[in-house]
Amino acid sequence: MSELEQTLQLLRAALGDAAVLTGAAINPRHHSDWTRHAPACPAALLLPRDTAQVSAALRICNERGQSLVPQGGMTGLAGGAVPRAQDIALSLERLDGIEEIDTAAATMTVRAGTRLERIQQAAAEAGLLFPLDLGARGSCQIGGNIATNAGGNAVIRYGMTRDLVLGLEVVLADGRVLNLLNKMIKNNTGYDLKQCFIGSEGTLGVITRAVLKLAPPPGAQSTALCALPDYAAAVALLRRLQRRLGTPQAYELMWQDFYRLGVSWLETTQAPLAEDYPLYALFDSAATAEALQDALQGAFDDGEVIDAVIAGSQAQARQLWKIREATGEFPNRLQPLNFDVSLPIGRIGDFAERCRQRLDARWPGNRSVYFGHIGDSNLHLTVDCRSLPQPAPILEVEELVYTAVGEMAGSVSAEHGIGLLKREFLHHSVSPEALQVMRQLKLALDPRGILNPGKLFD
Numbered sequence: 119m120s121e122l123e124q125t126l127q128l129l130r131a132a133l134g135d136a137a138v139l140t141g142a143a144i145n146p147r148h149h150s151d152w153t154r155h156a157p158a159c160p161a162a163l164l165l166p167r168d169t170a171q172v173s174a175a176l177r178i179c180n181e182r183g184q185s186l187v188p189q190g191g192m193t194g195l196a197g198g199a200v201p202r203a204q205d206i207a208l209s210l211e212r213l214d215g216i217e218e219i220d221t222a223a224a225t226m227t228v229r230a231g232t233r234l235e236r237i238q239q240a241a242a243e244a245g246l247l248f249p250l251d252l253g254a255r256g257s258c259q260i261g262g263n264i265a266t267n268a269g270g271n272a273v274i275r276y277g278m279t280r281d282l283v284l285g286l287e288v289v290l291a292d293g294r295v296l297n298l299l300n301k302m303i304k305n306n307t308g309y310d311l312k313q314c315f316i317g318s319e320g321t322l323g324v325i326t327r328a329v330l331k332l333a334p335p336p337g338a339q340s341t342a343l344c345a346l347p348d349y350a351a352a353v354a355l356l357r358r359l360q361r362r363l364g365t366p367q368a369y370e371l372m373w374q375d376f377y378r379l380g381v382s383w384l385e386t387t388q389a390p391l392a393e394d395y396p397l398y399a400l401f402d403s404a405a406t407a408e409a410l411q412d413a414l415q416g417a418f419d420d421g422e423v424i425d426a427v428i429a430g431s432q433a434q435a436r437q438l439w440k441i442r443e444a445t446g447e448f449p450n451r452l453q454p455l456n457f458d459v460s461l462p463i464g465r466i467g468d469f470a471e472r473c474r475q476r477l478d479a480r481w482p483g484n485r486s487v488y489f490g491h492i493g494d495s496n497l498h499l500t501v502d503c504r505s506l507p508q509p510a511p512i513l514e515v516e517e518l519v520y521t522a523v524g525e526m527a528g529s530v531s532a533e534h535g536i537g538l539l540k541r542e543f544l545h546h547s548v549s550p551e552a553l554q555v556m557r558q559l560k561l562a563l564d565p566r567g568i569l570n571p572g573k574l575f576d
């Protein structure tokens with residue numbers, strides 16, 4: 119019997135036959151994540167039902183030196199959950215459900231495989247808000263959100279996933295269960311170990327349960343789209359809104375090229391604002407339309423805003439957001455090479471200009487579009503590979519963009535993580551000393567290197 123067969127026999131004995139699938143019994147959605155990068159059918163797929171089964175699976179794999187890839191909803195954009203043919207995939211999908219909502223503490227205790235949308239709905243039903251929100255909400259799992267430290271639409275107001283997690287239960291590579299479940303806001307008792315696992319992309323442990331922090335629900339919201347003369351005005355407007363009305367729920371910036379693209383894909387032909395302004399800010403604010411109008415008048419007077427529209431209804435607000443959500447159409451209408459970088463907010467305008475100039479100088483006629491959650495210092499830029507010489511020089515484009523990120527003290531990943539796709543570029547934003555400490559941490563927690571090998575580092 120092969121080594122693998124022996125391992126599978128032990129796993130079947132511990133988890134039951136129905137929780138250990140192989141070959142054609144494995145649904146192809148476990149072969150790759152949203153990137154469709156390097157799809158491979160894993161040697162087996164494990165479907166544990168509880169923490170004890172996850173622990174048994176890890177103990178067996180660790181003893182036998184068998185590599186294992188944790189999988190959540192497979193919506194990741196960095197290849198973090200993509201297995202190789204020799205790996206065993208461990209899906210958390212059967213470990214789902216909400217265990218408790220504590221309205222006094224404003225916390226929710228959930229199992230790792232619970233879909234984000236379900237958590238949002240349960241919080242709303244309890245009169246509270248779980249503020250993490252992203253386009254993949256219907257498919258991604260909270261365990262995956264925590265493992266990637268996901269960002270999304272409301273970071274400017276509520277922070278990243280890291281800021282929304284109070285406690286965790288994690289199974290270590292050797293099968294030990296680490297109970298870090300905690301409901302307190304303040305708890306200074308040595309190293310805050312849960313932070314090691316948040317954003318670790320399945321390389322340090324398997325998250326099985328979490329205590330989430332809930333917020334009061336937002337009241338009525340106003341949405342506005344403003345045309346701006348330059349990047350400095352975008353930052354000035356954000357700071358004005360914060361001073362006058364409190365931090366917006368979302369603050370998105372679109373450069374002219376992105377705005378034109380988004381408008382051209384709308385079902386209506388009518389653009390809400392003319393298409394020849396340099397930049398457009400779209401934001402949601404908890405202020406009334408009157409208070410918002412008042413704040414915007416000041417911005418007009420000071421030349422920060424050239425033109426603006428305030429949504430008069432929820433339907434109009436949704437229509438304005440559709441322009442920003444044109445990114446959902448990218449895979450269908452472009453051949454997108456997407457970047458998710460972050461820079462100090464004051465430098466994002468210069469960075470976009472620098473990238474555009476270098477791309478244009480190297481590949482005249484190429485098409486790149488710029489947009490982002492600039493209130494979170496996060497810029498997305500997309501290069502349409504159809505506008506490049508063929509075959510598209512992807513590595514060269516990546517090197518060009520990430521070199522500019524390094525020069526401006528930015529980060530090669532703002533919110534999507536490193537996974538497989540950005541491994542080669544990590545050095546542009548992480549020092550050799552910091553990388554060495556990351557490797558030491560990995561070695562301490564996973565000495566046999568069974569957890570998600572090849573992700574984050576070689």
Ligand SMILES: Cc1cc2nc3c(=O)[nH]c(=O)nc-3n(C[C@H](O)[C@H](O)[C@H](O)COP(=O)(O)OP(=O)(O)OC[C@H]3O[C@@H](n4cnc5c(N)ncnc54)[C@H](O)[C@@H]3O)c2cc1C
Nearest residue numbers: 190191192193194198253259261262263265269270320325
């Ligand atoms: C349409 C769309 C919109 C998106 N928008 C955003 C956005 O705005 N902001 C953003 O940050 N991301 C966004 N994403 C990316 C993605 O949704 C997030 O990264 C999400 O957090 C991944 O969750 P998942 O359950 O799908 O994880 P997966 O893709 O299954 O896994 C991601 C990583 O987490 C690890 N992992 C998964 N579960 C566990 C666990 N229980 N324990 C340990 N490790 C685990 C995997 O090994 C892998 O490394 C978007 C994706 C799509 C498709």
